Amino acid sequence: MGWKTLDDMDLNDKRVLVRVDINVPVVDGMVTDATRIERIVPTVRDILAAGGKPILLAHFGRPGGERRENLSLKQLVPALEIAFGVEVLFSADCVGQEAELAAQELQPGQVLLLENTRFHSAETKNDPNLAAGMAQLGDIYCNDAFSAAHRAHSSTEAIARLLPACAGRLMQAELEALQSALGNPKRPVTAVVGGAKVSTKLELLGNLINKVDNLVIGGGMANTFLVAKGIRVGKSLAERDMADTASDILSRAAHSGCNIVLPSDIVVAEKFEANTPHQILPADECPENGMILDAGPDSVAAISDTFSQSKTLIWNGPLGAFELEPFDVATNAAALKAAALTRSGQLISVAGGGDTVAALNASGAAHDFTYISTAGGAFLEWMEGKTLPGVAALET
Missing domain, CATH: 3.40.50.1260 (Phosphoglycerate kinase, N-terminal domain)
Structure with missing residues (x-):
């Protein structure tokens, strides 16, 4: 196992950038299947329990590098609050001054959701500058999105090289299962x-x-x-x-x-x-x-x-x-x-x-x-x- 898990990291009072897959079906602003949200709950709860401050990075749909309100992650906040049982704050961007301020003001027991990473065309190009902007928001990077791990994007690959990095609980479970099936x-x-x-x-x-x-x-x-x-x-x-x-x-x-x-x-x-x-x-x-x-x-x-x-x-x-x-x-x-x-x-x-x-x-x-x-x-x-x-x- 050549990767770290949450258990290997000191999370107390650390801002933890968590790449998640919450690309869930939404009809009229309502989440119709929360399965993907439910699967990231163990990671978020463990970070909170360890005194960490989870900051969620995610994509939603295929906006093609354009800001599209129907693909804003803001509409997922109510479903996330129900799943996590804590207050979920929202930043209208995943980089820049607003996101930095939101990350700085995040309090213990709260979760911060950043706007759709794919509103930036640089995301799918694995742009190091975009990754650096995201990295400014946290102290630790945690990837809990195995479903996006086959893509070399700024929020999945480049950023992992800029911060101490580990696998979230869902990613950990996937990798351990796959290792047991074909690795060894x-x-x-x-x-x-x-x-x-x-x-x-x-x-x-x-x-x-x-x-x-x-x-x-x-x-x-x-x-x-x-x-x-x-x-x-x-x-x-x-x-x-x-x-x-x-x-x-x-x-x-x-x-x-x-x-x-x-x-x-x-x-x-x-x-x-x-x-x-x-x-x-x-x-x-x-x-x-x-x-x-x-x-x-x-x-x-x-x-x-x-x-x-x-x-x-x-x-x-x-x-x-x-x-x-x-x-x-x-x-x-x-x-x-x-x-x-x-x-x-x-x-x-x-x-x-x-x-x-x-x-x-x-x-x-x-x-x-x-x-x-x-x-x-x-x-x-x-x-x-x-x-x-x-x-x-x-x-x-």
């Missing part, structure tokens, strides 16, 4: 990668076949691999022009000792509709007018058996068209198996990605997984083996 995992390690297209996850697959023992491929991606093996998939979603690439991945996986798990049976329908007539067939018997919309029961049994023999599981993407019943069966069954193994202490399970979180929540399995990342792009880039600038800056 208990083996055997199994990865589930689903979704529509191989082309969007080439780097991910290329990284995983050298790091995991088993790779379960599902969704439309699996159809492309079936095509690569000379199997006809009818009208199914498949990137037929990626068949050679899929073949290469299969060959490289065999060379590295990674076991690829593809569907052995399939759920087929003629229409992409909920509750449309469907049938279960062997994977090599898809009719010309059929679409593969889910993995079949034999495939689920094989996946479940793979999970049972594993110690660590990483999951990104559904196994079928989970948004349509009954083509959510394979995803739900596999997720519940992983949850049961995790609950009994046999498996460390880490999952992330938008569709993944939605699918695991729908199955009722999410609360039993070891860790569910809501970071989206940052989680995917970590799985691809890429360096995340916001994390690397903390490590220095």
